[in-house]
Amino acid sequence: MWKAVGIDAWLAARKTSLEDARGTVTGIIGRVKNEGDAALIDLAKKYCTLEHVAVTDEERESAYDEVDAQVVEALIEAHARIERFHERQRPRDLWFEEMEPGVVLGMKSTGLNRVGLYVPGGRAAYPSSALMCAVPAKVAGVKEICACSPPPIKPLTLVALDIAGVTEIYQAGGAQAVAAMALGTESIRPVQKIVGPGNIYVTLAKMMLREHAEIDFPAGPSEIGIIADSTAHPKVVAADVLAQAEHDPNAACILITTDPTLPAKVGKEIEKMVAEAPRKEIIVEALKNSGYTVVKDIDEAIAASDVVAPEHLSIQVADPLMVVTKVQNAGAIFVGRYSAVACGDYAVGTNHCLPTAGYSKMYSGLDVAHFCKTASVEIIDRDGLEAIGDIVETIAEAEGLYAHSQSVKVRRAL
Amino acid sequence: MWKAVGIDAWLAARKTSLEDARGTVTGIIGRVKNEGDAALIDLAKKYCTLEHVAVTDEERESAYDEVDAQVVEALIEAHARIERFHERQRPRDLWFEEMEPGVVLGMKSTGLNRVGLYVPGGRAAYPSSALMCAVPAKVAGVKEICACSPPPIKPLTLVALDIAGVTEIYQAGGAQAVAAMALGTESIRPVQKIVGPGNIYVTLAKMMLREHAEIDFPAGPSEIGIIADSTAHPKVVAADVLAQAEHDPNAACILITTDPTLPAKVGKEIEKMVAEAPRKEIIVEALKNSGYTVVKDIDEAIAASDVVAPEHLSIQVADPLMVVTKVQNAGAIFVGRYSAVACGDYAVGTNHCLPTAGYSKMYSGLDVAHFCKTASVEIIDRDGLEAIGDIVETIAEAEGLYAHSQSVKVRRAL
Numbered sequence: 001m002w003k004a005v006g007i008d009a010w011l012a013a014r015k016t017s018l019e020d021a022r023g024t025v026t027g028i029i030g031r032v033k034n035e036g037d038a039a040l041i042d043l044a045k046k047y048c049t050l051e052h053v054a055v056t057d058e059e060r061e062s063a064y065d066e067v068d069a070q071v072v073e074a075l076i077e078a079h080a081r082i083e084r085f086h087e088r089q090r091p092r093d094l095w096f097e098e099m100e101p102g103v104v105l106g107m108k109s110t111g112l113n114r115v116g117l118y119v120p121g122g123r124a125a126y127p128s129s130a131l132m133c134a135v136p137a138k139v140a141g142v143k144e145i146c147a148c149s150p151p152p153i154k155p156l157t158l159v160a161l162d163i164a165g166v167t168e169i170y171q172a173g174g175a176q177a178v179a180a181m182a183l184g185t186e187s188i189r190p191v192q193k194i195v196g197p198g199n200i201y202v203t204l205a206k207m208m209l210r211e212h213a214e215i216d217f218p219a220g221p222s223e224i225g226i227i228a229d230s231t232a233h234p235k236v237v238a239a240d241v242l243a244q245a246e247h248d249p250n251a252a253c254i255l256i257t258t259d260p261t262l263p264a265k266v267g268k269e270i271e272k273m274v275a276e277a278p279r280k281e282i283i284v285e286a287l288k289n290s291g292y293t294v295v296k297d298i299d300e301a302i303a304a305s306d307v308v309a310p311e312h313l314s315i316q317v318a319d320p321l322m323v324v325t326k327v328q329n330a331g332a333i334f335v336g337r338y339s340a341v342a343c344g345d346y347a348v349g350t351n352h353c354l355p356t357a358g359y360s361k362m363y364s365g366l367d368v369a370h371f372c373k374t375a376s377v378e379i380i381d382r383d384g385l386e387a388i389g390d391i392v393e394t395i396a397e398a399e400g401l402y403a404h405s406q407s408v409k410v411r412r413a414l
Numbered sequence: 415m416w417k418a419v420g421i422d423a424w425l426a427a428r429k430t431s432l433e434d435a436r437g438t439v440t441g442i443i444g445r446v447k448n449e450g451d452a453a454l455i456d457l458a459k460k461y462c463t464l465e466h467v468a469v470t471d472e473e474r475e476s477a478y479d480e481v482d483a484q485v486v487e488a489l490i491e492a493h494a495r496i497e498r499f500h501e502r503q504r505p506r507d508l509w510f511e512e513m514e515p516g517v518v519l520g521m522k523s524t525g526l527n528r529v530g531l532y533v534p535g536g537r538a539a540y541p542s543s544a545l546m547c548a549v550p551a552k553v554a555g556v557k558e559i560c561a562c563s564p565p566p567i568k569p570l571t572l573v574a575l576d577i578a579g580v581t582e583i584y585q586a587g588g589a590q591a592v593a594a595m596a597l598g599t600e601s602i603r604p605v606q607k608i609v610g611p612g613n614i615y616v617t618l619a620k621m622m623l624r625e626h627a628e629i630d631f632p633a634g635p636s637e638i639g640i641i642a643d644s645t646a647h648p649k650v651v652a653a654d655v656l657a658q659a660e661h662d663p664n665a666a667c668i669l670i671t672t673d674p675t676l677p678a679k680v681g682k683e684i685e686k687m688v689a690e691a692p693r694k695e696i697i698v699e700a701l702k703n704s705g706y707t708v709v710k711d712i713d714e715a716i717a718a719s720d721v722v723a724p725e726h727l728s729i730q731v732a733d734p735l736m737v738v739t740k741v742q743n744a745g746a747i748f749v750g751r752y753s754a755v756a757c758g759d760y761a762v763g764t765n766h767c768l769p770t771a772g773y774s775k776m777y778s779g780l781d782v783a784h785f786c787k788t789a790s791v792e793i794i795d796r797d798g799l800e801a802i803g804d805i806v807e808t809i810a811e812a813e814g815l816y817a818h819s820q821s822v823k824v825r826r827a828l
Contacts, residue, residue, distance in 0.1 A: 078805055081513070081514075084513060085519050094738070105764055107503065113742075126813060127812065156813075207624070211621060218625075236828070239825070242820065242821070243821040324522065332791075332792065333792065340806070341821070343792065346805065346806045347805040347806045348802055348806075362787060363628070364786075364787045375779070378758050379750060380753040380762060381752050392756050392757055395542055398539075399541070399542065400693075401660055401661070403697065404756040404760075407654055407657040407754045410650060
């Protein structure tokens with residue numbers, strides 16, 4: 001099952017078509033638009049009976065009773081690290097600089113007012129996704145942070161959302177949750193932006209409702225690219241392959257190596273580990289989407305990696321920092337033997353909401369900037385206006401916009 | 415024509431429906447998809463005969479002969495200022511910080527590889543928009559910057575695109591230009607992102623093709639909000655109203671003032687100035703969308719302004735910096751009597767591509783960040799892994815992702 005793959009073929013297979021979901025999602029959006037909360041409650045019936053979609057304060061608090069104290073502690077510790085790192089990303093609230101005498105320019109950054117988080121649920125709870133979505137919003141200064149997760153919402157998810165300081169929590173999943181946050185219902189007021197990972201229904205609903213609420217980026221099944229040379233430890237490489245593969249039958253891994261003997265060694269370790277893995281069936285499926293490619297040198301490895309633009313890039317080579325400086329496209333870059341991707345998934349501090357399927361060529365992973373917007377600030381005095389007045393008047397008149405020119409002339413004549 | 419208006423009513427009228435354009439734009443996108451360059455050449459026939467859509471180096475160079483030397487000089491001066499300011503926005507290429515012993519985290523920022531600029535044309539040339547779109551892309555390090563402007567492309571536009579260092583220029587306008595850049599034709603390879611202002615056909619095409627190419631933000635007709643007290647100069651306020659109004663019959667202005675006597679004074683100045691304005695007919699139309707509102711104090715003025723979230727905000731009060739610190743929503747903020755919005759439109763250095771119709775509540779104006787994307791970088795050593803290992807394993811196992819936990823255990827056992 002561990003086989004050689006072509007770079008282009010691997011990437012091509014990452015592109016998920018959302019078309020199959022379009023009919024269903026269109027129907028769900030229509031229902032939420034017309035029926036509001038009733039649609040959410042009706043669509044939840046498949047899983048549980050909901051009285052109301054909003055989670056109460058009591059439900060939030062009692063969730064802690066159902067979660068192991070050690071897990072709560074771990075979530076608090078992870079939250080502190082994620083918050084600390086994201087604080088470093090926060091843009092300056094307001095800065096100015098004198099660009100020339102009489103001309104002071106700057107930027108003002110403000111958090112969005114109201115955002116929505118989609119936290120996946122269903123079969124399992126993903127408290128880590130709750131933290132990853134909520135923390136950058138909180139650090140950005142977003143006042144109203146509303147989260148949706150599929151009913152019945154998991155106590156683990158509730159605890160994580162509570163630790164992260166989310167202001168509103170609703171039991172709604174899938175495309176209906178996205179529709180509710182984008183369009184609003186009786187319980188849920190519309191948000192400005194919706195972030196967070198989901199299945200193809202969630203992703204397509206986000207794409208289809210962008211005229212109502214902005215989104216982070218399209219995200220699909222998880223993936224890893226590993227650049228490795230002969231110094232890589234086969235067991236470490238294999239462990240990261242398995243960790244990625246266990247996410248989803250559609251997850252995928254690619255090993256790009258300069259060492260022609262490495263793939264076989266990694267393959268052997270994978271075989272041993274798969275046999276013992278609790279999520280063996282999922283891993284076996286995902287390994288069908290996975291494989292290795294042997295390249296002639298590190299530069300070729302970097303070039304190949306930049307083509308696939310992996311969500312996660314692990315660098316297992318003798319001089320990994322050189323690769324970091326050269327690589328162009330990746331969601332998150334894990335450097336060296338001890339930097340397990342799982343650390344970034346949970347606790348080291350960086351964000352795990354990342355673009356997949358080559359989208360790291362054009363999108364950033366979730367960060368504080370996703371929840372901020374900026375305004376430029378222009379402060380010009382009489383001297384500054386004199387310095388640039390002729391330039392402004394000349395271009396304005398060349399564009400035929402005479403009142404623009406006049407607005408400068410009026411001031412120069414004061 | 416200068417009248418009192420309600421804040422909510424003014425904002426509601428700013429929302430442009432794109433629906434009327436949907437049929438036309440869908441047809442154009444289909445044609446470009448199926449016919450490629452031939453569709454561009456055929457759709458250009460209404461305006462001119464095109465042999466090919468790509469502008470040649472000779473055409474670029476000869477454009478300078480058709481533009482007044484003083485205008486070329488002004489564009490070069492404006493370009494230098496726009497470039498200087500946008501350089502200040504450039505994110506650090508790569509930064510690291512030790513977050514705890516053995517854990518070094520950072521971010522790497524990279525320019526997009528290939529972007530498309532839409533530079534409006536048609537009746538007039540907008541060299542300023544060419545500079546405003548191209549400079550942040552160039553500063554971000556984008557390698558391939560492709561620009562489209564309606565045929566026959568204006569020499570003034572060509573000169574500005576050349577000054578800004580755009581790598582490819584095509585004669586294509588409207589929805590077909592957006593479709594060509596998003597989907598590709600024989601001449602134009604697809605881009606990752608399309609930016610720049612346009613009419614509703616351009617805007618709708620950008621929205622409809624977001625699954626192919628990301629966009630900056632939806633932008634509609636230009637607008638200004640002015641916060642003024644009794645220290646404001648009526649003539650200055652009137653001049654800015656006219657400068658905004660001359661853009662487009664759909665442009666709009668709103669004066670928010672604490673001085674009940676100011677609107678009449680401004681109205682008188684407007685009347686005088688309109689009589690002499692070369693673009694009188696457009697201004698008269700735009701003034702129908704415009705007006706003033708009197709508020710009780712500056713805080714109420716700020717709150718009103720934050721509701722309309724004007725594209726341009728001019729602050730004409732005794733203590734303007736206090737307003738800058740408090741205001742939440744605006745595209746660009748012009749402070750004090752001499753800071754004409756026209757300076758920002760052309761030459762002071764800030765960008766004039768800004769969100770309209772209340773969209774500054776959620777979008778930033780065009781800046782260098784629009785053309786960059788980031789990756790997080792994680793460097794963890796054995797000590798760092800020991801410090802966070804238990805947290806990672808605990809949460810991973812709580813989520814049922816045992817291979818994640820295992821990928822940490824394998825490393826801790828090395």
